[in-house]
Amino acid sequence: MAGYRSITPDLTTTTPGARARLALYRIHLALVMRVESAPRRYAPDHTAWLLSWSAERVAEQLAVLEPLAD
Template sequence: MAEFVGLDPLGSAEDDPDLMAGYRSLAPGTVIDASARVRLALYRVYLALVMRVESVPRAYGGEFAARLDTWSAWRVTRQLAVVDALEA
């Protein structure tokens, strides 16, 4: 599941039918069910937090750093809502 997040870190690669057809041609057992979507959301949370933390040693500043902080907070919140909805 982490591969899908890496393929499209800002989107949702698992919803691309052509990509999934190609992926399943090599890994036919790949299923995107509720459990997989929870894992995908948690991988997205992880990636957003890594991106935010890495902004410090990379010395991002100004408007870019502010946008990254805002985006990462939004991304974490949104993905945790996905987890919550899927586990309800």
């Protein structure tokens, strides 16, 4: 958000649409990082950490999206 606010100082994440977009961006990043671990052939311990980390991030952001669906 700091990067976006450097261009648009009055940017807000208080609207449902803004919160949904931010959650979707975060889900996208977590999934890209997860998928990229295979072709990058990370060490097994790092891959295990990344799979756990990405699953937690996706779950967190789905929880953000759930109340916005109403």
